[in-house]
Amino acid sequence: MTATLMLELRDLGKSFELHQQHGAHLNVLRGVNLSLHAGECVVLSGPSGAGKSTLLRVIYANYRTSGGAVYVRHDDRWLDLASATPHEVLDVRRRTLGYVSQFLRVIPRVSALDIVAEPLLRDGMDEHEARERAAAMLRRVNIPERLWALPPGTFSGGEQQRVNIARGLIVPRPILLLDEPTASLDAGNRAVVAELLAEARAAGSAVLGIFHDEAMRDQVATRLFTMQALEAA
Numbered sequence: 001m002t003a004t005l006m007l008e009l010r011d012l013g014k015s016f017e018l019h020q021q022h023g024a025h026l027n028v029l030r031g032v033n034l035s036l037h038a039g040e041c042v043v044l045s046g047p048s049g050a051g052k053s054t055l056l057r058v059i060y061a062n063y064r065t066s067g068g069a070v071y072v073r074h075d076d077r078w079l080d081l082a083s084a085t086p087h088e089v090l091d092v093r094r095r096t097l098g099y100v101s102q103f104l105r106v107i108p109r110v111s112a113l114d115i116v117a118e119p120l121l122r123d124g125m126d127e128h129e130a131r132e133r134a135a136a137m138l139r140r141v142n143i144p145e146r147l148w149a150l151p152p153g154t155f156s157g158g159e160q161q162r163v164n165i166a167r168g169l170i171v172p173r174p175i176l177l178l179d180e181p182t183a184s185l186d187a188g189n190r191a192v193v194a195e196l197l198a199e200a201r202a203a204g205s206a207v208l209g210i211f212h213d214e215a216m217r218d219q220v221a222t223r224l225f226t227m228q229a230l231e232a233a
């Protein structure tokens with residue numbers, strides 16, 4: 001059986017206008033074509049500056065495309081995020097497209113437990129069950145129980161990153177974009193994340209990620225997508 005196609009990039013381009021350099025253009029992506037299927041984990045590789053993070057941000061519609069299309073399967077129909085309305089983009093982000101970066105967006109006075117439970121509550125789960133599930137997830141990523149009730153602003157880099165992963169993977173969205181989510185983690189915690197990703201894939205998620213650590217990349221990638229840096233226009 002062929003796996004379901006979840007994301008398709010067609011002839012995608014992105015250039016930045018550099019306002020401080022008299023409007024010069026920096027071409028970062030040109031003619032990118034990529035298909036991503038349910039259950040696979042494609043890892044972006046290529047030198048620093050090749051545009052890997054930019055590609056994820058374009059897919060997540062943080063950056064506008066300069067050309068081409070970003071088709072996502074949303075509710076079993078295709079939507080081009082490059083031309084979608086802001087309302088459609090938000091709906092896709094809420095239900096179909098997850099994005100986990102290496103940085104946790106800390107919300108003052110909100111505890112680690114509530115940060116992790118929030119996606120479940122937003123999906124309509126009752127509070128008790130959401131908190132139980134969040135606690136199990138925090139335990140899984142080795143956050144000590146004494147920290148659960150605290151806002152993560154003062155947590156270490158690795159602890160914040162694990163809270164972020166717990167939040168990002170507690171409801172594995174059909175498409176997951178990961179920008180170095182394991183950058184500050186030790187080998188033991190990276191192995192936990194690899195396990196969580198394998199479970200997300202087994203449940204049908206399509207994963208597209210950046211992992212600079214080679215061992216991690218070898219562990220999680222089902223395929224590499226290699227990118228090259230372009231010249232400035």
Ligand SMILES: Nc1ncnc2c1ncn2[C@@H]1O[C@H](COP(=O)(O)OP(=O)(O)OP(=O)(O)O)[C@@H](O)[C@H]1O
Nearest residue numbers: 016017026028046047048049050051052053054055
């Ligand atoms: N908002 C922006 N404005 C201008 N230039 C940008 C912007 N974002 C990224 N760039 C440029 O785009 C190029 C690609 O950056 P990007 O972060 O996507 O590369 P990368 O492959 O992820 O690199 P690394 O492996 O070092 O993280 C860089 O030259 C960067 O300076």
